[in-house]
Amino acid sequence: MKNKERSSFDSLLLSLERIENDLERLIHYIIIFFTAVFLAGIIYGGILGDFVETESVGSVMCLSCMGLQQ
Amino acid sequence: MKKRTNSKIAHHRIGQIIASIVTLGHAPALWTGNIYQGPLKSACVPILNCWGCPLSLFSCPIGGLQHFLNLHLFPFYIVGFFGVVGMLVGRMVCGWLCPFGLFQDILQKIKTIKLRLPYWMTYVKYGVLIIVAGFIAWYTMEPWFCKLCPAGIIEAGIPLVLADKTGDIRALVGWLFWTKISVLVLIVIFSILIKRFFCRVLCPIGAIYSVFNRFSLVHLRIDKDKCPTCGFCAKICPMDINVYDNPNQKECIRCLECVRRCPSVAVSLGFQRPQIWLGPSKEPIIN
Numbered sequence: 001m002k003n004k005e006r007s008s009f010d011s012l013l014l015s016l017e018r019i020e021n022d023l024e025r026l027i028h029y030i031i032i033f034f035t036a037v038f039l040a041g042i043i044y045g046g047i048l049g050d051f052v053e054t055e056s057v058g059s060v061m062c063l064s065c066m067g068l069q070q
Numbered sequence: 071m072k073k074r075t076n077s078k079i080a081h082h083r084i085g086q087i088i089a090s091i092v093t094l095g096h097a098p099a100l101w102t103g104n105i106y107q108g109p110l111k112s113a114c115v116p117i118l119n120c121w122g123c124p125l126s127l128f129s130c131p132i133g134g135l136q137h138f139l140n141l142h143l144f145p146f147y148i149v150g151f152f153g154v155v156g157m158l159v160g161r162m163v164c165g166w167l168c169p170f171g172l173f174q175d176i177l178q179k180i181k182t183i184k185l186r187l188p189y190w191m192t193y194v195k196y197g198v199l200i201i202v203a204g205f206i207a208w209y210t211m212e213p214w215f216c217k218l219c220p221a222g223i224i225e226a227g228i229p230l231v232l233a234d235k236t237g238d239i240r241a242l243v244g245w246l247f248w249t250k251i252s253v254l255v256l257i258v259i260f261s262i263l264i265k266r267f268f269c270r271v272l273c274p275i276g277a278i279y280s281v282f283n284r285f286s287l288v289h290l291r292i293d294k295d296k297c298p299t300c301g302f303c304a305k306i307c308p309m310d311i312n313v314y315d316n317p318n319q320k321e322c323i324r325c326l327e328c329v330r331r332c333p334s335v336a337v338s339l340g341f342q343r344p345q346i347w348l349g350p351s352k353e354p355i356i357n
Contacts, residue, residue, distance in 0.1 A: 017224035027342050031287050035157045041150025050138070050147035051112040056127040057137050058111035061104075062122020065133070065216045066227035067250035 082166045082325040083175075089117070090169035092127070094225060098168065099124030103230070114148065116155045117168040119274055123226035128211045132274050136203055138214035156282030164269055164276055165308070165323030170221050171269055173239060175308060177261040186310060192270050192321055199274035215274060220257050223250040265308050270321060280320035289342045290317035290324065296336035303328035303337060 045051070063069065093115050096106040105124045114131040121130040131148055138145035155163060164171055203215040216222065229251060230239050260267040269276050292314055305314035306328065309321045313328045317337065328337045 001078070024342075028287070029082075029205065031157055031285065031342060034285075035287075035324050036152055038150040038153025041146045041153065041180060043150075045145070045147030045150060048146060050145070053137075054114070054134050054147065055109065055112035057085060057134075058121040059105065059107035060122065061124065062120075062133075062213075063242060065120055065122035065213070065219065065222040066225075066230060067223045068227065068230075068239065068248035069244045069246050 079329065080325070082327070083172070085166035086168065086172040086175070089115075089167035090172055093117070093119045093167075093169060094125040095127050096125050103233075104126070113149050115167070116151070116163040116275075118170045118219070118221050118273065120216075120222040120225045122216070123222055124230075125225055127210060130216075132219075133204055133213060136207040136215060139204065139208040140211045140213060142208065152278050153282075156279050157286060159288045160181050160283040160286030160318075160324065161279040161320075161322060162286075162288060162324035164273075164279060165325030168269075169222075170273075171266065171323070173224070174261040174266050174268055178256060178265055178308070180262050182262060183251055184265075187264050187267070187270055194271050195273055195277040195280075198272055199277040203274045217246060217252065218253055220250065220254040220268070223247075223254050251292070265310050266323075270309060276323075283320050283322060284318055285342070285344050288324065289340055290322065291338050291340050292317055293336045294336070296334045298334055298336075300333070303332055306331055 099105065103124055106127055110127050111121070111129055113128050114134055115128040116131065118132065119128060119130045120126055121128065121133050125264070131151055135145050135148045138148060141296070202218070204215045206212075227247060231243060231247075234240050257268050257272070260271075264270075292315070297314050299314050301312075301314070304311065307313055308325055308327065309323055311317075311319060311321055313322075314336075317328070324339070326339060329339055
């Protein structure tokens, strides 16, 4: 009887371990998916000219950012 | 068996120093005073970095965000950039790369009375992000967070005014300069008294990454069997977190001081894992 209980407990733990492994994989897939979505955002922004815009704005000395006014 | 490292200098400190040198690495600005204009400026660094200042080599993501909002455009590049960094490492960049974080860590070394920050105040930064860096920037078409940001006045405002020989720059000092100085003085005082005051209360970049902290790929783990809940990790944590309670809460900057210095070696860095695990380790329960 005790052996049977132990064996069912062991199989429960084994199932939990499998579920955990599956969930781990699922979580990693979700992270990879969203990272890919955000990466696509960067690429799309690049196509729209965001890099050029960022470079041109960043190349101008921003006096107000330094607390200076004209 | 894994052992606690005994190196005196924190590893994240080396990262902070290198990142500060790299991001503020436009050395010719020291004698010419001219801003860097080149392809590196199209790349954002994932930290607070005054991109309108002469020493800066890269762009600031929060400055970029405001700029696109000023133009009433959706900032695909900036949102994507924040998302990728957030999904992968969460707030780790705040602990390892931010020069302003390094500045606050140095201020915190000043020996004086130390205060604990009420937890509700950590929500103020979401207001700063949404209202100041978001709505006001969009509505007024002016980057108001940049106008108040303390990084610009440290990295450029004060040095330029002090180094000015002709008086041209001193002539530009006005109410904005003194407002920024006042903001900086307040932040310096609070950063001496409270650990990483700016990061926890005001930083909009920290606010963005903190949302990702729970979901990011890089995660801290506590081995509950090893942890005696001695509270040492909470004592040394630069963000005043009870690491043994919840190591991946929104404020954790993953500086890994708790990993490095935990006497029981109970904290470790790893990848995201579900929380249903019952066993003490990753070893199979049944052999």
